[in-house]
Structures are given as C-alpha cells and as structure tokens.
Amino acid sequence: MMSMKSAKTEKKGTILMHKYEIGKLLGQGTFAKVYHARNLKTGQIVAVKVIDKEKVMKVGLIDQIKREISVMRLIRHPNVVELYEVAKQFFFFAMEYVRGGEFFNKVSKGRLRESAARKYFHQLIASVDFYHSRGVYHRDLKPENILLDETGSLKVSDFGLSALFDTKRQDGLLHTMCGTPAYVAPEVKKREGTVKMQGSKEGRKGQLAIDAEIFEITPAFHVVQVTKKSGDTAEYWNFCDQGLKPSLKDIVWTLQGNEQQQVENQEINT
Template sequence: MEKKGSILLERYELGKLLGQGNFAKVYYAKDLKKFQNVAIKVIDKEKTLKAGLSEQIKREISVMKMAKHKNVLQLYEVMATKTKIYIVLEYAKGGELFNKVAKGRLKEDIARWIFQQLISAVDCCHSGGVYHRDLKLENLLIDEDGSLKVSDFGLSALIDSKRQDGLLHTMCGTPAYVAPEVINRRGYDGAKADIWSCGVILYVLLAGHLPFQDSNLIEMYKKITRADYRCPNWFPPEVRRLLLKILDPNPKTRIPISKIMENPWFKKGLGTRPAPARLAKVESTEAKLSEGNAIEKQFELSKPSNLNAFDIISLSSGLDLSGLFVADDGREDIRFTSIEPISVIVAKLEEVASELKLKVSKKDGGFLKLVSSGGRRVELGIDIDIFEVTPSFHVVEMKRANGNAFYYQKMLKDGMQPALKDIVWAWQGDSTQSRFKEKRCMSNFLCKLKFMYDVEF
C-alpha cells in the first residue's frame, strides 16, 4: 500500500493523494534523481484485469508515448510490479480546467489563449494518427505557468482502429461533449468528432456553462443532433461565426482544424500569453452576476453525472448489469439502483441518516456526505453519489470516506440496507431475479433510445 513519505522503487518520494477512481490512484511525488515534481498514476493490475481494461491501459500508454507536444501531459516512465502499474507523468500544479471555469467564465483573451493551445495539441495528435475522443474540461489540466496540458488518453483511438470504411465505430466520450455522429453510431471520423468537442470547450470557456445541457439524456442528445444552442449576448460576432462552423452537426461540412487555425479571431495574439494570464481571475460583469447561480448549478449538476447508459453498456456484458452491481464482500463502496425520483432518494437517505445518528452535509458536486455525530465513539464518514441514467433510473453509490472499516460494513448490513428497502430496485450482488429486473429496466431504456433517437446498439 502506498503511503505518504514512502520511497517508490528507490526513486520517487510519494506525497499527497491527488485523486482516485475504481482502478487507480494518482499521487504527487518527487523524483529524487532529477529533483522535479511528478504525478504517479498507480493502477491495480488485478482490478483492471477483472474489468477487462488491460488493453485500454496499454493503449493509453502507447498513445502518450506517441503524442509529444508542449500542451500534452508528458509521460516520463512506466514501471510495474506483480500487482501494480506505475505511470510517471508530468505534474500539472494548477489541476483541472473545470475547477477554474466553474468559478465563472474566462476573459476573452484568456479563453482564446487556452483554445489556441488546445487546437495546437489536438492538431499534433491528429497528425500522428491519434484521436482523443474524450476531450472535456476535466481532461484539460493547467500547469504552474497557467499553460494547458491535455490528459487522459484512455478512450483514444489510433488510426489503425478504423474499419474498411475509414471510420471509427466505438461509442465513447462524455455525453455533453460528444459529437452527433458518435451518438448515431453510424461510423465517424475521429478528427471531426474531436473538433466538435473543442467547440463545446470553447463555448464553455466563454459562457461559463455548457451549450447542450439537459437532465434528460434523450433531450440532451436531441439538442446535440440539432446543434440547438444559444450564444450569450457577450459573445463577439467572430466567435459566433466560428462556433457555427465548429458545432456543425454535419461532420462532412464541419470546419477542419487547418481552417480553424486560419480564422482571424483564432489568430489574434497567437503565441502571446495574456497578461495577467491567471485562470482563476474571471470576468465580472452584470451578465455574469445575473447568471451566476444558474451557471454554478449547471456545473454542480453536470460533473457527477458521468454514469450514463453508454458507461453501463461498456462495463457490462451485453445488457447483463452484473458486472457493475456485483462486488466482493467487504468492499469499500456499494451500489444500488432505484426507480424513484432523485428528490425521494435524497429525502430517504437523510431520514435513514437521522435514524442512525449520522449528520448530513452537502458534498462537492451537490450530493451527500454522512458523518458520525458527537454522541458516537466510532468516527465514520460516508460519501454518497447519485448518478442519473434516465429521469426514472438512478444508481446510488456509497463509499467509506474515513473511519473504522468494520463499523462501516456493520452499519451497511444492519442499518442502511434494511432501512433503504423502500427505494431500492436492486442492491449489488442481489439474486438472479434482481439482475433480471436490472436487465429488463435497461432493455426498456435502450428500446426508448432506439425509438426516440434511432440509436443502434
């Protein structure tokens, strides 16, 4: 187990945990030989093998080795032991661009500077036959100088991934940023799909919110297909015209990167860092103040809702959701599905927390954190996330944030699981009958997608 201050493979001194997912953790570290700061992604081999993600990790590593550009996060080294893979990466001190823009829209010159760097990095990748396929604010990092670093090539595709028709056919990406042709699943040009995502990013940088956003996944896909968005009144006419060409729902007529680079607005101040180029400083206008709460709410709701129908399909075999909902006994996180509205789910969780003498507080991202109250001897913290698959189908995930693991497991088994039965459709690891219900629910959802949106699965 990696601990702060420990020396990894006689070279890297581990620091604080920067982030973690189901299969990997990312640590800040110091290279004791080169005396530089790095980030180390520690991947659990067994978990990735079980999830069938080994090829994805190999692809991510090979792509990062190929993509050499000042605005692409640099891969320094890859090491492995019997149980872990260690990917040593360039350290981007500024963190995710998402966190900067969530505070408010950027000034035009700073937004343009970021967009110029993004286009330059994506153009380099495309020239090498690499298509990112998941460009979004969360995958764009900022270094100490405020420069952009494109990261997370886990969903990227190489030019040899194309079929005989010359197109890619894998459905991937984050819904709000994904191009219409990717959703339609009729084959798509990876370069054109990345350009669309760049257009969405440009819009967000200048507006402070997403162009295509709807709590109903089907409605959001309809908006994307029609390119149904509105530019705020502070958008310059040159930007509106450029976005019209980038967010063109027809990939055949969508502007290529070469033409974006020739655009007068894009070329303005090219290569010149705005002064002061501080991303945390946002434009303060009456328009921003009037939309502040709505912007904050849109970002608050959009970030945790990463689990969608296509994520579930990719994690499952066919439509069998057992791969998502079955876990080993004693694991730190547990999930259940519910067909209740999100308001009912939250109300029930708060009620059960009160009965178990747990204090409820809002967590980053808008969901819940349960902590043991003063009357309890055993400290415990539980993070709860709620993911909307459809307006009538949710996945609720509970994780132990801190405290005694044994007490956490006991509270789940004896307290929370029985008390939540009124809102639970199926717990992870339930019987075959429960899995049948999950399968039937997802089947109905996919049929609805096919009927309303002509999506083939």
C-alpha cells in the same frame, strides 16, 4: 520497493522502483490513483499514476491501459502532459506534475475574458492538431481532462479512451468505446437505419450504388448521411446536385451565403 498488487496499498513515503517517493494523493478514479511524488535522485516533482491491477484485470481493461501509455509515448508537445517513465508491468507510470489543477475549475467560476479564452483555444487546437498528425485521437476531450500549469498554459491529459490510427476499420471509423455521456455529440445517440439505392443503368464505372444512413437527433430533426458505395464519382455528384437535393429542397437545411435557413426537419450530408 512497493508491491504491485493494488493501488490500495499505497501510503505516503512509499518508494517506487527505488526512485520515486510517494507524497499526497492528488486524485482518484475507479481504476487508478494519482499521487504527488519526488524523484529521489534529481529532486524533480512528478505525478505518479498507480493502476488498481485487480480491478483492471477483472473488467478486462489491460489493453486500454497499454493504449494510454503507448499514446503518451508518442506525444511530446508543450500543451500535452508528458510521460516520463513506465514500470514494466504497466501498473504505474510517472508523468509531468501540472500544478494548476483542472481547467474545469477555471471555467466553472464564470465567463473568461476574451483574450484568455483566445489563448486557451489556440493552445488546445495546437495540441489537437499535433496529436492528430501523429495518428492519435483523444476522444474524451473535456474540461476535466485539461490541466493548467503554473504559467496558465493548457496541458491535455488522460488518454485512456484515445485511439490510434491503426484501430480504424475499412469503413474509416473508430470502433472502440469513446467519450463521456455529458460531452458526446448528439448525432452519435440513435441510428434509424440505412436506405440502399442503385442506378437503373450501367454508368462509366458500372452501376451507381449509394447508401443513405438516417440518424435521429430529436423526433423532429434527422440527419441523413449519403455515401457512394460504387460507380463513377462524377455521376454520384450529378445525382446529389440535380436529383436528390432539388427533390428534397422543401425539407432540408440550405446554406445561403453565411446564413443557414431551416425549412423543416432533415439535413442531407453529401
């Protein structure tokens, strides 16, 4: 049985847990290597992810590894890579071997045919809808983290940065690290501040209190997210529709049917 000290010790032919024979290296990152492997008892081909214990412990990512495993245990879906087995120490696990490689290699070769793009889109949305329904949020979904099997079906992988529903705080947001810089939505890049507003009179449920958070997308384009903190909901919507929006009509994006008309440099989210 192999030593669990480090992924650096892996060699072709090594036997893990008296069960999996290690084959060729399929890929590697900063903290882990993925190997082609064979179940000695059944002959099943699997992918074995071996974590570099020393590096992971040094930078304090044990909880992230445990979270990835917990998430994969929750999900059984045709378009998500399946987890088969985990070592007690959490430093390697066996999962479904997906033969077709990264989806990134597929899309980098050129534009997909409409029928193929539609098929992939449906599979991706089906998987996202499924794990969202289980309280799981991938948060690093990109072509490099999507694999293709031998039939051309998508398999979502790498849930290392994912979050579970119970990591939400009272503000409803996920506060653990998230995403790859090249794929992160621009509205999370820079926060300018918060403006707090309060009604001058007592309403049906006390004074109306509103926060307006301002985000800079570009120097010429900002997003303002307006949130009711206290007071009556009907009074809040009345303020937005009859007070806030009309007073800012010359500097916001407005919706007219299916068209979006840009007037200047701000958007109000209500």
